């Protein structure tokens with residue numbers, strides 16, 4: 498597996514580029530901003546971009562989607578989102594205005610993804626978990642590779658914290674349920690890649706996260 502992670506934009510969103518080493522098929526998870534940096538990695542590593550995957554439709558996770566779709570026009574990657582976040586996607590300009598930022602170009606959602614779906618790229622597969630609470634359509638993704646489980650947690654679970662629930666459609670009780678019923682069931686050694694800040698593991702969060 499190829500895994501490249503970069504922190505993008507004013508909100509410092511963690512964007513992941515994940516690819517199959519054998520076939521070079523790749524996905525970009527949370528292309529929040531700075532499309533040029535993401536494109537450069539894809540190009541340097543000679544990767545074929547198949548999916549643009551979004552944990553949710555907050556501005557800081559979707560800002561580079563349109564630029565990437567335009568750049569890879571000839572082999573256009575499919576943009577994936579849970580449909581319950583479509584209202585946020587449609588209102589990305591309003592989200593930007595709230596933070597006094599210029600509106601990003603809005604991309605298009607090609608594929609709604611749901612709990613239990615598997616997104617396949619090369620020999621890798623990303624399993625979809627629906628974990629509402631931070632937003633109604635928040636998703637986490639599980640990737641198993643070489644005896645290691647990776648969880649891409651978006652803004653649902655952070656090292657020592659959880660996602661805020663005071664924005665559009667957020668709900669505190671719901672995010673706690675999502676984390677306890679779906680994420681904490683994973684193996685303690687699961688590597689957690691959060692949407693912001695450092696990585697952690699399920700075991701560490703079970704023991705030390707004050708919200709859980």
Ligand SMILES: [Zn+2]
Pocket residue numbers: 553555631652
């Ligand atoms: Zn968010």
Ligand SMILES: [Zn+2]
Pocket residue numbers: 508510555557558652692693
């Ligand atoms: Zn975020």
